[in-house]
Amino acid sequence: MLANVSETAQEEVNAPQGHKYERAYPASPAADLTDLDLFAKGQPFDAFARMREAAPVCWHEEAEGAGFWALTGYHDVRATELDTKSFSSQKGGILMNYGHADARHPLLHRASLDAMINLDQPYHFPLRREHMPFFTPAYVSDLRKRVDTKVTSLLDAMEARARETGKPLDMVEMFSAELPLFTLCEILGVEEADRPKLIKWMHYLEVSADTMRKGEALDPQFFGDFVQNVLEMFEFGKRVLYDRRSNPKPDLLSAIANAKVDGELLSDEMLDGSWLLIVFAGNDTTRNSLSGTMKLLTEFPEQKQKLIEDPSRITNMVHEAIRMVSPVIYMRRTAAEDAEINGQKIAEGEKVVMYYGAANRDPSVFADPDRFDVERANAKDHLAFGMGPHVCLGQRVANMQLESAYRQILARFPDVEWTGDIDIAPNNFVHAISRLGIDLGVKS
Template structure:
């Protein structure tokens, strides 16, 4: 099985063709620190209105890209892998200079199912599917519900706490580890690994700036990079050991399905096993964690919708679709044009990069009227494309839906006055909306019962 990392196309500087739309001033989607304030909804609105297919210069003088923000355009790019390839150039905005690439992370982030097209992608996806069906989710729901109860028990007497630390980061890890077959004694380690994976962009940019002479090395940065490399190595060592065990002794779990998957009659080489491990650990946790936190923020900002759900719990499933639309935890995915193509009046050349902004598409007023309003009864909330569209639609979307439903079914029943205090910390990351801390306050359960 050929490695994506061996034939990845860096792209062409561009733009090759004349601009169909003028570039709005003051928009920089490559500044990761700007995303610590949340996604740039105002910029996305300007882009949809003035330049729905907008040329954007690359980060640090790198390869530029076409930024796509309209709902129909994002669906078209996502749904046509023959014209807009994942495999040709990878899904990430920038691969960075060769000398700053983390050898394991670069290989694992490119040699994985999410970066494959056509038959290899379909075959590998099929191997995972038994653990992402409605039947499997039905069996998983009771275990997830029990874990929600246990986590809320730890919150109950506190009154104030970090919602991420107490619940949002722990529930997805529990769920993923249950699916993978990870022993309970090892599960706490995932929390640290995910934290460092979310900081990978910042580490790479620190190294690029030092290489370019834009910043001076410091003991603090050096220590952080050393800790980052140590944790990443530990994460992959653990995954390799577990996958080797499952090849030797398969079990009824997702880890065994990954370890023994075959594409075109051959088992996956080590590079793809690393890629599968990285994808499942990061994607299996990050999106759900940030949707759980984002939901708490939304229900606080729109108290009428919280009251509406508490009055009518039957709205919960649709509320989760609306949460997903509003939060859009995966900010973008990148594709590479395989031929000259026109998208919404803009000619795009073969080899140029196209980036789809899911949150922007999910707030397209032509599809979702009054798009910035959180409406748990929205008739077409399920049409959101936060989990992608077409062949690459997220395989774990039902798992995320299940966890959000079970969490908020119990949260509002036990803590009816729970609210976000306004304290929040978002990681510097323009690929995922990564909430690291979100403080909540509520009447402690024992106090409420006594009253």
């Protein structure tokens, strides 16, 4: 029988403190990877490179936690993803250092554990299987028609605003937050009138760790709004999922609501976790990839010109952009038994954190890895979507949205560019671009 992960997970309070075996790589971390503010400046790719060179399996202390092994090499991350026998998602959850109980939102914390992404076999695949029909090539191909229409509509609105004001636009507000929301809601079956709520909830989810970290030091009004919106998000999800049990429709919400593991419907806690996972994973990563790609095209104008001259290159560009952006910064695993990674012995119960952005810029796999190359032959080999049983179910949908978006953007606005204006939320789990100024290159 499937128990709630939150009831069984081995968390920091029970985990071994420090590491059991001698460090094979004695170098210290090149940056404090638990510092949320560090990631508000972008991912620390220089620090990742130094760690990959000096200590690819690097012991990292935590101020509030047992510490973890940081993996920055491509082959180490890939091997760990594939070794689900030695490295468990379910024993400790996939997020780094949940912190003490008084420094986290109890409902968000519980729901973040009680989700498919944290399950090992034999429980993971039966639940994943219920999601699969909504991510097949045929389904995504049909979905693309609606996405193409939505992209056109969003660009029409952006052009009208740009001509009216003659000022730069916030791409996140007018495009990057809107397109993934539309696509996700089409898959889920969320009613049109309810869709704007998800954008608001996403804002609070992206700053949740920072909000709980600062707590009473924050503006009381914002903190109150945060707590209220998180509650509203879960109440809405549970209400809709319960309705789908009574009135199923041909949508993903119905599949989740009626999924069974070991012959039983999901618990209320697992419904909360499923709702949180699909809202966050299905929305946030694509949003940040869309914005991050615009930044890359401006930083590498010669690559942008190649796409304008030959739009057929956009398909490969999407893989290269996702490699460079790496919107999910890390996933964590707990050693289910004594294991070894690249010469480093890992004891049972110790935590391992896989840094995808670091792996995706490993020069042993990607030549000149910090260069955006739309013709890179092995761009598709990136690990931004993970690998193995937990590989991202929505990767086809994400790729499709980026391709649809940039085919139209570059065709309509060849002079579009990032203005240099950017805000990144303090979040070390996802590269969360909350504002990105762009100039469409049209005249008022």
